[in-house]
Amino acid sequence: MKKTRHDELEAVYLAFAKPLYFYLLKLTGSDIMAEELVQETFYRATLSLDLYEGRQVKTWLFKVARNAYMDEWRKRRRWGWIPFYNHLSNSTDFISPYGVPEDGLLVKEVADEVKNILELLPENYRTILYLREYEQFTYEELAKTLDISLDQVKVNLYRARQRFKQLAEKLGKDFERGDRYDVE
Incomplete structure (x- = not known):
């Protein structure tokens, strides 16, 4: 049986609605806004299929999502609405049901600290850190998604990590290199 365009879409x-949702949730801080932007992303992607250059679907969709977010952000900025992480996770979604409860609580506390530091970063640093650390984008995928050069990806990622580290030190937080704390 031959796959139709509908089946492909x-x-x-x-494959990508959930990762896009979490990415947009990180940016907006609102589950409702993230859902709307996922729909807007796929709407725009469907309309612009003829402009699709054949690169990886993942990077293309994340770029479309970022553009949809930026359009919404600009629109709402005029009205003074710029939320980020404002309602995220006081839940225990990322506490493992296995193991010692104190360990889960510690992980949650550290994840909350990471989230709070991320909130202090400029949007471009939050975006590049999220895509690299949580979505595991390669440098090349970051360059395509963010529409910047590979060298600029490296510079921005370095600066974002340095700024994160400075803020963590200023707040008296010490995260070991390589530790990863989900803030979803």
Whole structure:
């Protein structure tokens, strides 16, 4: 049986809707806004399929999502609405049901600290750190998604990490290199 365009679009949606949702949730701090922007992303992607240059679908969709977010951000900025992480996770979604409860609590506390520091970073630093650390984008994927050169990716990522480290030190936080704390 031959795959139709509808089947292909559905497969892309099923593969990328959830990662896009979490990415947009990080940017907006609102689950409702993230859901709306995921729909807007796929709407825009469907309309601009003829402009698709054949690069990786993942990087293209994240770029479309980022552009949709930026358009919404500009629109709402005029009205003074710029939330980020404002309602995120006081839940225990990322505490493992296994192991020692104190360990889970410690992980949650550290994740909250990481989230609070991320809130203090400029949007471009939050974005590049999120895509690299949580979505595991390669440098090349970051360059394509953010529409910047590979060298600029390296510079921005370095600066974002340095700024994160400075803020952590200023707040008296010490995170070991390589530690990873999900803030979803």
